[in-house]
Amino acid sequence: MLAKHLNAQITAVDFIQEFLDDLTLRADQAGVADRIATLACSMDELPFADEELDAIWSEGAIYNIGFEKGVSEWRRFLKSGGLLVASEITWITDYRPSEIQEHWDAEYPEIDTAAAKIKILEKYGYSPIGYFVLPENCWVEEYYAPMQSRFEEFLFRHKSSGEAMAIVQAEQKEIDLYSRFKAYYSYGVYIATKI
Numbered sequence: 529m530l531a532k533h534l535n536a537q538i539t540a541v542d543f544i545q546e547f548l549d550d551l552t553l554r555a556d557q558a559g560v561a562d563r564i565a566t567l568a569c570s571m572d573e574l575p576f577a578d579e580e581l582d583a584i585w586s587e588g589a590i591y592n593i594g595f596e597k598g599v600s601e602w603r604r605f606l607k608s609g610g611l612l613v614a615s616e617i618t619w620i621t622d623y624r625p626s627e628i629q630e631h632w633d634a635e636y637p638e639i640d641t642a643a644a645k646i647k648i649l650e651k652y653g654y655s656p657i658g659y660f661v662l663p664e665n666c667w668v669e670e671y672y673a674p675m676q677s678r679f680e681e682f683l684f685r686h687k688s689s690g691e692a693m694a695i696v697q698a699e700q701k702e703i704d705l706y707s708r709f710k711a712y713y714s715y716g717v718y719i720a721t722k723i
């Protein structure tokens with residue numbers, strides 16, 4: 529999407545080469561492969577030079593190293609005035625039932641409100657310029673439904689091993705919790721410029 533909409537050279541980072549190969553294939557089909565280079569690398573060991581990048585775009589991924597660590601460590605790669613766009617799981621109310629609080633505290637203790645995330649951006653030298661919450665269809669239609677439709681084939685492929693069953697059960701638990709408690713959390717998308 530970025531390559532289609534921007535006149536930019538993009539470096540796509542993931543530490544799983546197979547995912548990058550799939551991206552290259554799709555970029556080729558979309559006619560934008562010449563604008564995308566791939567880099568198999570951990571996001572906490574990025575090789576970019578200081579002030580090399582105009583923008584950093586990270587959807588559903590900064591949690592792998594934690595929002596605060598990502599925001600603080602990636603800042604030096606951005607030019608002054610450069611843009612950070614990062615999505616992060618976010619409490620969207622000030623109060624929530626203990627069941628969902630306990631679940632996410634165990635899964636991702638950095639989960640917090642937008643106010644707290646914006647405070648982190650400000651602490652590390654960014655000026656927040658936008659924030660919005662991903663709507664329900666992003667969770668259900670774009671993520672959970674396609675994943676659920678593959679559970680059966682996944683279990684078959686792994687001969688319903690204990691490990692495969694545990695993965696499916698954990699995902700199903702997250703889906704059930706989302707359907708019961710979606711009024712209390714979502715993905716927040718944070719847009720900020722480097723001061």
Ligand SMILES: C[S@@+](CC[C@H](N)C(=O)[O-])C[C@H]1O[C@@H](n2cnc3c(N)ncnc32)[C@H](O)[C@@H]1O
Nearest residue numbers: 541542543544547569570571572587588589592
């Ligand atoms: C939930 S996916 C999101 C992928 C993509 N941004 C999207 O929106 O579809 C998280 C991705 O982070 C990658 N990942 C996990 N830990 C990583 C790390 N330390 N460095 C780089 N990539 C990592 C995973 O391989 C996975 O592709």
